[in-house]
Amino acid sequence: MAYQSTEPYNVVGNREDLTDILVNITPKETYLVSNTRRTKATNMKHEWLSDTLPAIATTNYKVPGAMITASFASAAVRTRLSNYCQLMDKLVATADSTQAHDPAGLANEHEYQIAKQMQALARDMEYFYVQGSSATGASGVAAQMRGLAEAITTNTNTASAARAYSYSVHQSLAETVANAGGRPDVLYMKTAAAIDITQHPTSAGGGTGAVVISVPAGGITDAYDMYRDMFGVKKLVVNIGNFAVSTATAAVGLLHLQTDLLAQAFLQEVEVVPIARLGHAINSMIKVEVTFEYGIESAHGECLQIAN
DSSP states (O other): OOOOOOOHHHHHTOHHHHHHHHHHHSTTTTHHHHHSEEEEOOSSEEEEEEOOOOOOOTTOOOOTTOOOOOOOOOOOOOEEEEEEOEEEEEEEEEEHHHHHSOOTTOSOHHHHHHHHHHHHHHHHHHHHHHHOOOBOOBTTBOOBOOOHHHHOOSSEEOOSSOBOOOHHHHHHHHHHHHHTTOOOOEEEEOHHHHHHHTTSOHHHHTSSSSSEEOOOTTSOSSOOOEEEETTEEEEEEEOTTSSSSOOSTTSEEEEEEOGGGOEEEEEEEEEEEEEOOSSSEEEEEEEEEEEEEOSOGGGOEEEEOBOO
16 A cells, blocks of 8 residues: 655655754854854764964074984874763644644644744754753763853853953953964853943944944844954854853853854754654654864853853
8 A cells, every 4th residue: 555645744854954944943042053063973972183283482593504403393192072962852742633723824733833842942952052061971861962161161251259241351351262272253142241242442343332343334234243352353142031141140151252163063963753643643753963062162261250
């Protein structure tokens, strides 16, 4: 007997389209999910290499015509870094009776709920890319990825009490990151830090009355504002809703990120899987297994103790 699939969730489950759907679903709300590079993980423990330049040779001066005795130093060993892939899912169940309804504003209730849960999954991924706490996993224990807040240890700016993200705090952290070799191009922040930035001096942004470099008249309207300091121009990304950058005062409230070093490594791409019926309902699972590459952590910076 020939089988023809007419179920809507099978149409939604076409894998070749799901990644693009997830990336485009909330491009500003889930900035890292939508804008960072994508790569492939081939193991639960995902690894990558980092390298740095040698120290400045402060005695690198030679006499013209002098005899040279060749002496070769060993090249520095590249550093091997890793993160663990984390399995995440969202479950969707829609009663057959609900599917039989004629809801206003949509053609298929189950399809709508899948799209909604994909948005929720994208937000979960964004949260763990920032706030994830590393766990190796074991029998009966889930593996968890290390987020940016935990990974960044070299360039941190904190205080004993809550404070505003002032211009002096920004300059101090930006200088620290630059001296460590980082070239950040994004400031990823909670809403309180965004309000603080509007109080920074005009000279920081080069504009009139605002710290940001605004989109020129007649230019692209759906663009991010930019912040110019002595160490470069950085895109301002506000985590509206503060679901990824914590509002807790002691937690990381703002990140300086060099985004060309960031990547999402997928062990399993986003997929919608039909689940066997257990009753009078259509059941589906949206799943993904992914981790986050942060390159070399000293290229980024984080600021804590930002008051709400």
